[in-house]
Amino acid sequence: MLRSIGVRAIDDLFNDIPQELRLRGPLDLPPAMPDPDLLAHARRLAGRNADCDRLISFLGAGAYDHFVPSTVAHLALKPEFLTAYTPYQAEIMQGELQAIFEYQTLMCELTGMDVANASMYDGASALGEAARMAADLTKRTRIVVSAAVHPEYRQVLRTFTSHLRVTVDDLPATGGITDPAAARTAMTDETAALIIQSPNFFGCLEDGEALAKAAHDRGALLVVAVADPISLGLIRAPGEYDADIVTGEGQALGNALNFGGPYLGMIATREAFVRRLPGRLVGRTVDTEGRPGYVLTLQTREQHIRRARATSNICTNESLNALVAAVYLSTLGRQGIQHVAELNARKAHYARQRIASLRGYRVAFEAPTFNEFVVHCPVSPEEINRRLLEHQVLGGLPLGRFYPDLADGWLVCVTESRTREEIDQLVGYLEALQ
């Protein structure tokens, strides 16, 4: 090879790098590990974690422990999908492109919207992009965001807009939900979007219809974030109450908890707004022989064509996680998504009633909830969680970390993965702990 190139040594191929910049010795890194040693080392590290196979989890708050059908790992993680690049050469990437097209359709069905893109990074950054999109579409400069939106999503929203002459105002929640009258007061003629989450961070369902009307009366858009899209098997789809942009965290749809990522950013909107959508879109077309086929389309929105004038800088997104969601939703199907959503609602409702009946515990908000709810606790939630861990139970999220005035608030999540027995055990432990 060197002879063909016309050099004597590999080093000669690096002569364009100034001598003083070339490393003289090896990097100071641990030596290479043979595979068996590496696996043992990784197992030791993994063993220093307590995972949700070993714990009984009542923790949600934006990442959900749902049952994942076996089809997901066996189909979505096949090497044909796992080790493919972005489908730039459509003729040999029809499998990926069709899968994304189907994913887009599934997202539209779930959210009740007209169009969905191929994916964003995660739920929080998707919300940041939606805010930017709303500001672009309305040519306005203010965002009103409900304080019942996931606190980390709101932080990301601020980071994404901090430098754009867009101001973000928090709208305090009333009784765990966003009050439409308060939203009306908070919005001005400069408001680009009202942002809510439903079910919101406290697990409560928002009055989407009234909030949409409040936003639209001001000429603002309603942006709805969804943290657990399984809720949409049962709960009114944002498209049904006239939302303009829907974003979401798609982790719940078959993606592993993974300590917070990779997850799946969802974004969907109205047909009329499609040319302002960030990210990739797959469209259906035909080949020269008239056969149906799929391509990346409307690419003039994107950075590799439009550069500084693109709708977003996003390039690599979360295709594999979108594929996971597609396999998950296809496996559950029309009935399964309703079934699993109802299981969540029923079990969480049962847990909510049981915990509320305990002395000293009180349901924080009366609004209906899906699979999460907040209770006020007689002991600090941090202390409760410490005690529960003695029984291998991972308790809910102590809210004081994000809401200082809810320091006794405990956000409990009950998915279909929890059995009645586990819920009863949790209640028993809480009782014993008094």
Added chain:
Amino acid sequence: MSARTRSAKPPAAPPLSKRPVPVIFERGAPGRIGYSLPPSDVPEVPLDEIIPAAHRRARPAALPEVSELDVVRHYTALGRRNYSIDEGFYPLGSCTMKYNPKINEDVARQAGFARLHPYQPEELVQGALQLLWELEHDLTEISGMDRVTFQPAAGAHGELTALLMISKYFEDRGEHRTTVVVPDSAHGTNPASAAIAGFEVVEVKSDRRGNIDLEALKTVLTPQVAVLMLTNPNTLGLFEEQILEVARAVHNVGAQLYLDGANFNAILGVTRPGDQGFDVMHFNLHKTFTTPHGGGGPGAGAVGVRSHLVPYLPVPTIERDGQRFTFDYARPKSIGKIRAFYGNFGNLVRAYTYIRSMGPDGLRQAAETAVLNANYVLSRLRDHYDLPYDRVCKHEFVLSGRRQRDAHHVTTKDIAKRLLDYGFHSPTIYFPLIVEEAIMIEPTETESIQTLDQFIDAMIAIAGEAETNPDLVRGAPYETPVTRLDDVAAARKPILRWRP
């Protein structure tokens, strides 16, 4: 049964991969299910008491109604209509499509990593935090940066993160800088990220050797410039020979020097961006550090910074306190959060596994072999295609299909499509924008000389076909699941979802 009937052939059918696959919504039948979930085990309560009808959806989502086997057949058929690194060579310039070791998957999919909730208390995730802490240390050593954040989900997300940090840094110093400079060979994400971070973008041309034009750069370097975003080796696959002068010029006006690390594979263990004068950089862990690309993500775009930018890193950082690892959120100058939680952890586990598996010598060898492979392919293709920048390349190089276009009306797109018939993914084409009919080839270090030779032979054969039978190349591909697709119709009347 007579011999005659037995020998009758079935009607001619196209090979499996050429048969159109109906969309999943067309499979199955009403009422068919493919899932298995238990009935509710809690006391029956009317649904209205849990969720009032006004909050419930009016119409069920029209998801597929299919059996598990329907789902399996569907995605198996789709998988057959895909190309992947496990199937064949992917000389896609700037994308570093190297082999993704299987051990990475085994490590990352262990429950002890994959089944961790991001809000578990720190004492329950010490192994995960230790891994992140070690990975940060590894990447600082590899890059010469002082600290690394893992929160960006991909390269472009890393660019945005870095630019926001730089903004905040200058704001703190009371400097109002409005401009980001990029060379004309830059990735599209660079100007896009700059614009989204609120900067004006100024482009600088490249010189005849393919370096950023130092004189042109100096004329645009004003006190308004916040940062120069540079890819090194650049998108021509060439090391910026005057990188020290470039760094000096940038720093002379008080600006920052940013490295787009997409091409880091070429210099692993050979030279470090921190030593070259870069203040901040992003890594594409899904390129250089073998996390699989997943058909378009997830990636992982870690950002490394020199010490003066450390206060601005997104929260949380990971700190070590004796034997204990912790999150640090108390960072008053931080730009805040750029995503929920901590990053694409699953990919970070894979990158960590790769680094541990390679060790310092293995990483350097990867870079050397990547550069050797690229120069070998270049040496054998240079007579058959135009070579606008004739220098020793790093991990990739850029040819031009100008000759084929001018002499035979065969475009680079045609050549790329014809390669598909030969069983190869095409190189990156029409990028960088400064090369007409660009063909950007990155072989990576994981390919054998046999594979490289087969690819070279295919490229040479296609150059021959362009001369002798241009129509053949212009009509390609023929052997693929579909032939050329109508992009124009797709964009004119977009069909972005299936409807019955």
